[in-house]
Structures are given as structure tokens and as C-alpha cells.
Amino acid sequence: MIVTPVSDPRQLAALLPRATDGSRFLLGIVGAPGAGKSTVAEAVVGLDTAAYASVPMDGFHLADQALRTLGLLDRKGTPETFDAHGYAALLSRLHGRPxxxxxxxAFERTLEQPLANALPVPPSSTLIVTEGNYLLLDAPGWREARDRLDEVWFIDVDPDVRRARLIARHVLFGKTPAAAEEWVRRVDEPNADLVAATRDRADRVLDLSGWQPARP
Structure with missing residues (x-):
């Protein structure tokens, strides 16, 4: 495992896996809630929007209707509230480059719901970037998803910065500051501990302490 400090998005270009035979690469970006995964994924795709595409794990959130049926609505965001097997199946199809x-x-944060068939991935895409919390989790469905990825980066960031970013994000999407802090304490932080335990399984760790994403 390699630890790489990253302070400028342009540094990411030198880290990307390269296909030599015209095949497609799948790059996973993993980290705790609020670590900056989406920001890094967008920066990577922005290096070549004609050839790179983004397929976030969050599109495989179970809808609230399903979570109510399962009694999991108050735990939304934990591993069992995702369709991990469906995610692995899509990664397998993407790797085959049909x-x-x-x-x-996709996942619509304003609605807090997944949106089916929202992200087109053309056959010309040579690099697929997928980001999420549980790409390195040793559990059914998640193991299969990891097997479909050619390389996985883990995002390291200061925990206080990450928590403040999470609270701001929850407030932005409708929670009161008190409710946001409670959600971070009760749901996001236990998830962060679970994700942190998978760090050593990554191919590369990106230290983002010198790069502060603009979004909350």
C-alpha cells in the first residue's frame, strides 16, 4: 500500500492506472462519510470527460419504501441499506465493456432517493470511477464488488474536518443543526469506524490534508 499526499487535483493524473491493450479500468475510491470521495472522483473524471465516467456506489441505496419494510430507515447509509449484490453485478457488466x-x-440528495438509469456510460469510456464507503468491506456482495475493481484508493482526511463537513451537508439538505449532529454521532461515525478498518486493503492511500474540497 502506497501513501500519497495530494494537494492539487492535477496530481491525480499521474496516479491513474493505464490500459495498454484497449481494455477498460475500474477505479474505486473509498473513505469514510465526508472524506471527500465525490470531490476526488469528480476531479479524476474531469481530467478527461470524453474517456472517463463516474458511477457512484450511492445509486445502490435502497429506496425509503424498501427500508421501511425492512425496518432500516433509521439506519440509512449503513452497509445493509444498500443493494451490494446489484452494485457488484453492474460493475461486472461495466468491466466487460459492452x-x-x-x-x-444515481442518488439524488435533494430527494434522498436513488434514481434508476440516470447515468449513461458509453462504450467509449476507458476508465470508470466508482466511489463509496464500503468498497473494501469483507462481506457478501461487497467482496464481489471489490473483485470487479482493478484498483482502489482510500481517502484520508482530518476527522474533525470530515465531521464538520458532514454536519454542514446534512443541514444543507434539510436537517436542523441539532439533528445533523445527532445523525453524525449515531450513524455516520460508526460507519466511519467500519470504513477505517478497511484502510489496509486499499492499493493506495491519498492524504488530502493539504487539499480542502469546496463542497460541505
Whole structure:
């Protein structure tokens, strides 16, 4: 495992895996809630928007209707509230690089719901970037997803910065400051501990202490 300080998005270009035979690479970006995974994924895709595509893990959130049925709505965001097997299946299809567009789900934060078939991935995409909390989790579904990824980066960031970012994000999307702090304490931080335990399974650790993402 390699630890790499990253302070500028342009540094990411030198770290990307390179295909030598025209094949497609799948790059996973993992980290605790609020670590900056989406920011890094967007920066990578922004290096070549014609050839790179993003398929976030969050599109595989179970809808609130399913979570109510399962009694998991108050634990939304934990590993069991995702369709891990469906995620692994899509990664497998993406890795095969079919000769037609594949459509992936997205997660709409304003609605707090997944949106089916929202992200088109054309056959011309040579690098697929997928980011999420549980890409390195040793559990059914998640193991299969990891097997589909060619390389995984783990995002390291100061925990206080990460928690403040999370609280601000929850407030932005409708929670009161008190409710946001409670959610971070009760749900996000236990998830962060679970994710931190998978750090050593990553191919590379990115130290983002010198790069502060703009989003909360």
C-alpha cells in the first residue's frame, strides 16, 4: 500500500492506472462519510470527460419504501441499506465493456432517493470511477464488488474536518443543526469506524490534508 499526499487535483493524473491493450479500468475510491470521495472522483473524471465516467456506489441505496419494510430507515447509509449484490453485478457488466451504453443509477440528495438509469456510460469510456464507503468491506456482495475493481484508493482526511463537513451537508439538505449532529454521532461515525478498518486493503492511500474540497 502506497501513501500519497495530494494537494492539487492535477496530481491525480499521474496516479491513474493505464490500459495498454484497449481494455477498460475500474477505479474505486473509498473513505469514510465526508472524506471527500465525490470531490476526488469528480476531479479524476474531469481530467478527461470524453474517456472517463463516474458511477457512484450511492445509486445502490435502497429506496425509503424498501427500508421501511425492512425496518432500516433509521439506519440509512449503513452497509445493509444498500443493494451490494446489484452494485457488484453492474460493475461486472461495466468491466466487460459492452458495445452499447449501460445505464447506472444515481442518488439524488435533494430527494434522498436513488434514481434508476440516470447515468449513461458509453462504450467509449476507458476508465470508470466508482466511489463509496464500503468498497473494501469483507462481506457478501461487497467482496464481489471489490473483485470487479482493478484498483482502489482510500481517502484520508482530518476527522474533525470530515465531521464538520458532514454536519454542514446534512443541514444543507434539510436537517436542523441539532439533528445533523445527532445523525453524525449515531450513524455516520460508526460507519466511519467500519470504513477505517478497511484502510489496509486499499492499493493506495491519498492524504488530502493539504487539499480542502469546496463542497460541505
Amino acid at each position: 458495445d452499447h451504453v449501460l445505464y447506472a443509477p
